[in-house]
Amino acid sequence: MAVDSEARTWKCAKCNVELVPKKAVLEYLGHTVSHEVPACPKCGKTMICQELAEGRMSEVEQQLEDK
Amino acid sequence: MKLEDSAAYAAKCFRGEPPSCAFACPFHMDIRSFLDKAAKGRWGAAYKILRDATVFPGIVAALCDQPCRQFCQRTVLGDAAIALRDVEAACLRYAKDRKPQAYVIPPKDKRIAVIGAGPAGLSCALNLAQKKYQVTVFDRESGWGGGLRSHPRFAEFDEELALQFSAVDLEFRFDSEVKSLDEVADFDAVYVATGADGESFGLLESWDKNLLTTSNPRVFMGGEICGVTLMEGIAQGITASKVIEVFLQTGKTTRPHGDHDYAEGCGRYLDHEGEVSVPLVVPSGPEGYTEEEARAEAARCLQCDCDKCLAGCEMLRRFHKDPQRIAREVYTDMVVNPPFSTRQVTREIYSCNICGYCKSVCPVDVDIGALSQFSRTARMSAGIHPAALHDFWLREMDFNTSEGAFASAPKGRETCKYAFYPGCQLGAANPEYVLRSYDFLRDTYDSGIILGCCGAPAYWAGDQARLRANVEATRRRWSEMGEPTLVFACATCESLFHLFLPEIPRVSLYELLAASDKISPAQPYPAAVVFDPCAARDDHGMESGVRELAGKAGVTLDELTEKNHCCGHGGHIRIANPSLYNEITRNRAEASDRPYIVYCVNCREVFASRSKECAHILDLVFDLPVTPRVPTLQEKRDNSVKVKRELMKQIQDIDFQPERHEWDSLRLIISDDLQKEMDQKLISEADLKEAIWRAETYCDKFYDEKDGMSMCSLIKPVITYWVQYRETAPNTYEVCSAYYHRMRLGQKE
Ligand code: SF4
Ligand code: SF4
Ligand SMILES: [Zn+2]
Numbered sequence: 001m002a003v004d005s006e007a008r009t010w011k012c013a014k015c016n017v018e019l020v021p022k023k024a025v026l027e028y029l030g031h032t033v034s035h036e037v038p039a040c041p042k043c044g045k046t047m048i049c050q051e052l053a054e055g056r057m058s059e060v061e062q063q064l065e066d067k
Numbered sequence: 068m069k070l071e072d073s074a075a076y077a078a079k080c081f082r083g084e085p086p087s088c089a090f091a092c093p094f095h096m097d098i099r100s101f102l103d104k105a106a107k108g109r110w111g112a113a114y115k116i117l118r119d120a121t122v123f124p125g126i127v128a129a130l131c132d133q134p135c136r137q138f139c140q141r142t143v144l145g146d147a148a149i150a151l152r153d154v155e156a157a158c159l160r161y162a163k164d165r166k167p168q169a170y171v172i173p174p175k176d177k178r179i180a181v182i183g184a185g186p187a188g189l190s191c192a193l194n195l196a197q198k199k200y201q202v203t204v205f206d207r208e209s210g211w212g213g214g215l216r217s218h219p220r221f222a223e224f225d226e227e228l229a230l231q232f233s234a235v236d237l238e239f240r241f242d243s244e245v246k247s248l249d250e251v252a253d254f255d256a257v258y259v260a261t262g263a264d265g266e267s268f269g270l271l272e273s274w275d276k277n278l279l280t281t282s283n284p285r286v287f288m289g290g291e292i293c294g295v296t297l298m299e300g301i302a303q304g305i306t307a308s309k310v311i312e313v314f315l316q317t318g319k320t321t322r323p324h325g326d327h328d329y330a331e332g333c334g335r336y337l338d339h340e341g342e343v344s345v346p347l348v349v350p351s352g353p354e355g356y357t358e359e360e361a362r363a364e365a366a367r368c369l370q371c372d373c374d375k376c377l378a379g380c381e382m383l384r385r386f387h388k389d390p391q392r393i394a395r396e397v398y399t400d401m402v403v404n405p406p407f408s409t410r411q412v413t414r415e416i417y418s419c420n421i422c423g424y425c426k427s428v429c430p431v432d433v434d435i436g437a438l439s440q441f442s443r444t445a446r447m448s449a450g451i452h453p454a455a456l457h458d459f460w461l462r463e464m465d466f467n468t469s470e471g472a473f474a475s476a477p478k479g480r481e482t483c484k485y486a487f488y489p490g491c492q493l494g495a496a497n498p499e500y501v502l503r504s505y506d507f508l509r510d511t512y513d514s515g516i517i518l519g520c521c522g523a524p525a526y527w528a529g530d531q532a533r534l535r536a537n538v539e540a541t542r543r544r545w546s547e548m549g550e551p552t553l554v555f556a557c558a559t560c561e562s563l564f565h566l567f568l569p570e571i572p573r574v575s576l577y578e579l580l581a582a583s584d585k586i587s588p589a590q591p592y593p594a595a596v597v598f599d600p601c602a603a604r605d606d607h608g609m610e611s612g613v614r615e616l617a618g619k620a621g622v623t624l625d626e627l628t629e630k631n632h633c634c635g636h637g638g639h640i641r642i643a644n645p646s647l648y649n650e651i652t653r654n655r656a657e658a659s660d661r662p663y664i665v666y667c668v669n670c671r672e673v674f675a676s677r678s679k680e681c682a683h684i685l686d687l688v689f690d691l692p693v694t695p696r697v698p699t700l701q702e703k704r705d706n707s708v709k710v711k712r713e714l715m716k717q718i719q720d721i722d723f724q725p726e727r728h729e730w731d732s733l734r735l736i737i738s739d740d741l742q743k744e745m746d747q748k749l750i751s752e753a754d755l756k757e758a759i760w761r762a763e764t765y766c767d768k769f770y771d772e773k774d775g776m777s778m779c780s781l782i783k784p785v786i787t788y789w790v791q792y793r794e795t796a797p798n799t800y801e802v803c804s805a806y807y808h809r810m811r812l813g814q815k816e
Binding site: 008009010011012013014019024025026027028029032033045046047048050053054057058060061062065066067 | 413414417451453455456762766767768769770771772773776777778780787789791804806807808809810811812813
C-alpha cells in the first residue's frame with residue numbers, strides 16, 4: 001500500500017512541532033551512511049518513510065551485506 | 068579458518084578440468100575449446116589453439132594416431148568418436164591466415180644446442196627461438212625432418228616446417244653429427260632428440276620421462292630416442308622448451324607453473340543424461356570435410372564438463388561460479404578485515420537452501436550446502452554475519468522453545484516408550500494435524516508428546532550456541548521421559564535429530580499410520596505426485612509410509628523426475644534472496660501438472676501460496692478439508708498456543724495461560740492486501756500491536772493533525788519496524804502500512 005507521506009505534515013507528538021529535514025547517520029554491519037530524513041527539531045526523533053526504507057535503504061543494506 | 072578447511076568441501080570437484088580426450092592427447096590440447104571454436108566456424112581461433120598446442124599442426128593433422136578418439140565420450144552414447152584429425156585438417160584449410168607472428172620481446176643471451184632436426188628436436192628449437200633464445204640445431208643429415216624425410220608426404224611437411232620457422236631466427240648446422248657432448252660444451256643447455264636409432268651419449272639410463280632431464284644437469288632429452296611415438300616426441304619437445312626455460316632462468320628443473328597434472332589418468336566420464344545420439348559426419352569428397360561438414364562434426368562434441376550441480380540448483384546457476392571458487396571465496400571472505408572487505412559470496416552463502424541436492428547429483432559427492440553451512444557458522448562465530456537475514460526465524464525458535472514448548476508422558480504416566488515430536492510448524496499450520504495424530508499415537512502406542520523446536524533456525528543461521536543449548540535441553544527432556552522412541556512428522560526435524568541427537572531412536576509418523584488398519588485415508592485427488600522434501604532424501608521410512616497412505620486412499624501416484632528438490636524454504640533464504648526464492652518456488656510448483664501430496668508443512672505453505680493444488684498427507688489420513696489458505700503469522704502463533712493448551716488440558720488437566728502483554732487487547736484492522744504483504748515481509752501483527760501500544764502509551768510517535776494519522780516504530784532486536792495507523796474506535800486501530808529496515812539510526816546528525 002502506498003503511503004502519502006509526502007503530502008502530510010508530520011509532527012512529533014511529544015514536542016508538538018513540525019518535522020524538518022535533517023542529516024541522519026544510519027548504521028549497518030559496522031558501516032555508516034548519512035541521509036537526509038525528517039526529524040523533530042526539538043528532540044531529534046527521526047522518521048523513515050516507507051519509500052526510503054524499501055527503496056534506497058534496502059539497496060544499501062543489500063550492498064553492505066554483500067560487501 | 069584456514070584455506071584448506073573451506074577448500075576441502077569442493078576439493079574433489081573436477082569442473083573445468085580437461086576432459087578425457089585431452090588427457091589422452093599427447094599435446095593435452097584443449098580439444099573442447101578447439102571443437103567449440105570450430106563448430107562456430109571461428110577457424111582463426113581454432114587454429115590458434117591447434118598451433119599453440121602442437122607447434123606443427125600441418126604434421127599433426129596428417130599423422131596423429133588420435134589416441135583421443137578412444138576416450139571420446141561420444142562413445143558413451145554409442146556414437147563414433149569425433150573425427151578430430153579431419154576437423155584439424157579442415158581447420159588448416161579454412162583458417163585464413165596461418166602465418167606465424169614474430170614475438171616482440173628482447174633477445175636473450177642464453178644459448179641452446181638442439182641435437183637432431185627431426186620433429187621432436189624442432190618443436191623444442193622453434194619454441195625456444197620464439198622466446199628469443201639463441202638456438203643452434205645440429206643434424207647429421209643435409210636437411211631437417213629426421214625420420215619424416217622418407218615419408219611420401221614429406222614435401223607437404225617440409226612446407227609446414229618452413230612456414231612455422233618463417234618468423235624466427237636460429238642457426239641450423241646440417242651435415243654435422245655431434246659425436247660427443249664436449250662439442251656443445253659452450254652451450255647453456257642441450258636438448259638431445261636424435262631420433263629412433265640416434266646417439267644418446269650414455270644418458271638414457273638416467274632419463275626422467277616427466278622432466279626430460281638426464282644425469283647431466285645441462286642436458287635434456289626426448290623424442291623417439293626415448294622410445295616414444297612421433298607425436299609424443301613433438302609434445303616432449305614442447306615440454307622440454309618450457310623445462311629448459313625454467314632451468315635457464317632459475318637453475319631449477321621443475322614443470323612450469325600452471326601445467327595441469329595429467330599423470331593421474333584419463334579424466335572422468337559423465338553420464339550425458341539427456342544428450343541424443345548424433346552420427347559421425349562423413350566427408351562428401353576425397354579432400355576431406357567441407358567447411359559445413361567440419362563444423363557439423365565439431366558440433367558433435369559434447370563439451371564434456373561437469374555441470375551436474377549447476378544444472379540442478381537455481382542458486383548455483385544464478386551466481387554461476389565453479390564450486391572450487393566458492394570454496395576459496397568462503398575462506399577469503401573470512402580473512403579480510405570487515406570494513407575493507409570485498410566479500411564475494413555472502414549472498415550465495417545465505418541464498419543456499421542447504422538441501423544437499425547438489426551432493427545427491429554430484430559424481431564425487433561434493434556438498435555445497437555443507438560448505439554454506441560451514442561458512443554461516445564461521446561467520447556467526449566471528450560476528451560478521453548479516454543477522455537480519457535470520458532474525459525472524461530465530462525469534463520463532465525462541466517462542467517455540469519457551470512459551471510454545473511442552474513435554475509430557477501420556478496422562479497419568481511418568482515415562483513412555485513413544486513420544487510424538489511434531490515439530491514447531493505442524494501445529495502452527497493446522498492444530499488438527501498435531502491433535503489428531505496425537506490421538507492416534509496415544510491410543511495405539513501409549514505415546515507421550517514433545518512440543519518444541521528441532522533447532523533448524525539456529526542451524527541454518529549458523530548459530531551454534533543456540534543450537535547446542537537446544538540440543539541439550541531436548542536431550543534432558545527426552546531422558547526424563549524414559550528415553551522414548553520419537554515419532555517424527557517433519558523430515559527436517561528428523562534429519563536434525565539424526566545429526567545432533569543420533570542416540571535417540573526415531574520412527575516416522577507416516578510409517579506408523581500406514582501400518583495401522585484403523586486408518587483409511589480419504590482421496591482428495593484421483594491422481595497426484597508425492598513431493599518429497601529435501602530433508603527426507605535418505606529417509607525411506609517416511610517416503611514409503613507416505614506413498615502407502617496415498618495408495619490406501621486410492622490416489623494414483625506419479626513420481627517427479629527430480630526428487631527431493633528443496634521447495635525453497637530450506638536454509639531460510641527468503642529474506643536473503645527474495646527473487647531467488649521466488650524462482651525456486653515457482654520451478655517446484657511447475658515441476659508437474661498434477662496436484663502434489665506433501666508431507667512437510669513448509670512445502671505445503673510454499674505451494675499453497677503459489678496456488679498450486681496440494682494436500683498434506685495428514686489431510687488424507689484424517690479426512691481434513693484441503694484448503695489453499697495459508698494461515699497468517701499471527702494465526703500460526705495462535706494455532707501453536709492452541710495445540711499446547713489442548714494437550715496440557717488433556718494430559719495434565721492444566722489450563723495453560725500464555726504470557727499476557729499489555730498490547731494484546733489492542734484490536735488491529737488490517738486489510739487482506741496488507742495482511743498478505745505483511746506475511747510476505749514476515750511482519751507479525753503482534754509486533755505492530757506492541758509498536759502502537761508503546762507509541763500511544765508513551766506518546767512516542769509522529770502524527771498528522773489533519774486526519775489523526777500516526778506513525779511509530781519498534782526495534783526488535785535487529786530490525787526496525789514502522790507502522791502507520793489511525794485510531795478508529797477506542798483501542799482499535801486501522802493499520803495503513805507496515806514496513807521495516809535493517810539499518811539503525813545513529814546518534815548524532
Ligand atoms: S556436480 Fe558440481 S561439485 Fe560435483 S564435480 Fe560436478 S561441478 Fe563439481
Ligand atoms: S545445498 Fe541445495 S541450494 Fe545449496 S548449493 Fe546445494 S543444491 Fe543448491
Ligand atoms: Zn520531538
